[in-house]
Amino acid sequence: MTNDTLYRLHPATVAEALVNKWVAWSNTVPPVAGSLHLKNFQLKLLESYLKDPKVHLDACKNPKYRAGPFVDIPIERMQEVADLLAFTQTAQRKSLELATEIKDFQSYLVQEAKGQSLDPYYQKVPPGLQGFVELAYDYFNRPMVRFFESLLYEAGYYDRTLQSLRFSKQPNHASRSFIMSTPRLPSPEAIEWTVAFDDPRVDELFRLDAAPKPLGAIRELLGLEAGADARLLPLLSEQTAAAPDRWDGESVRVRYFGHACALVEWSGNAVLMDPYIGVEVGEGDVGHYSYEHLPPKLDYVVITHSHHDHFSIESLLRIRHKTDTLVVPRTCGVLAGDPSLKLLARKIGFKKVIELDALESLPLENGEIVSIPFLGEHADLLYSKSAYVVRAGRERILFAADSDCLDQKLFDNIRAILGPIETVFLGMECVGAPLSWTSGAFFPARPDPRLDKTRRYKGADSARGLRILEALRTKRIYNYAMGLEPWLEHLLGLAYTEDSTQLSESRKFIASAKERGMEAQLLFGKHELFLEPGR
């Protein structure tokens, strides 16, 4: 090592985006969803851990509870959890008050408003919500509160000073605790950089693959003293990154990066779907593409829905310097737990964010991206979500993510409007988590356990998946978005075994598709395919 040695981030270094030590995702950043999740999930979880940490730690040892509400922090560090709880109560006091006001006022309004004019109830809006809400009825005289989310972002409920990036080197993919349940405490091997997500220095740091820097410059960027070099150096690498690979061949190239992340390139376009990208942990890793395999420029990064395995703030920040435009589903703007992804993306530093509604299209050279409806996956709650048809020349490729075929007619309609869709990427997580998993914090009371079990975040099973393919007259089916790759563990904790329903349905789906003459494959880790585009 000399003073001229240039460094980039080590391929095994992850940069977790945090809000007050918790991993940032769509339930922790936006003001309304974030306040409710903070009060009704995170604080309750910490209190429960402090009451009986052993129960939490025992549960964390059982793979079945990997994605459950259990804090994975050793008992010796209990005091740090107590300190985090106390700090949160002060630092996020305004958000906690907002959560109380939202719950109390919504409950009051439901009791009081039975169809009479809502005008007088504006006088009853609690102080923290005044000027931030509209009161309305549906046609059955059920009252609702609509939040002006953009105004709330500017009113002290969104605190950039609580944001940070935590760098740590992963010995293996399983080394991260489940993101929703375990806050990230300081560690001697990790470096936490207190920086707002929208800070341009974040882009400077993540450009290191293409533009490595001397140690001193990186240290200065992170605001570290020279004494921190012993911690910083293991997180960096002197090895140059693979040369960025921009496809300029005649055909359409699709590269699968794992889970729901796929890169489509043709006619000079580069479109990345649902980026969640695993770092490379070295020995024993599953072969896969990582950040260094992305092209230097992404024309569009496209998001299907707000679940943390599809809208990953960690990956989005890391690739922000490569893209001008993020494409997100149009917000429904009705439920407190359904934040606008457009506002959220802007707040985390994306300059250009486009919302696409069903059948709206973004024109590209020799192609387009068309948004289509996305049924299912949200436990019958109204959430912002889109599937997308990427048209590359004459090829149409559907990225359906966790779509379910709740109504085959929808797909008949899509075919009638857009034509047959030759290539389909579809998930088959047909078991799913119960309603309360990501939305429990938004309900006024814990959902009835009997209902909770029946309403699930689930996608298509084999029979419903086949109906989609038949309706669309598909020729090629790729089963993806299964959470199979080990770098999804800390996000989904699915703990599959060979006889898991999702995997047996996937096998049935692939076999039935093949019987019908389709090419069919379950994707895992890494895949590359080429399609002939035509014009």
Ligand SMILES: [Fe+2]
């Ligand atoms: Fe999902």
Ligand SMILES: [Fe+2]
């Ligand atoms: Fe998913």
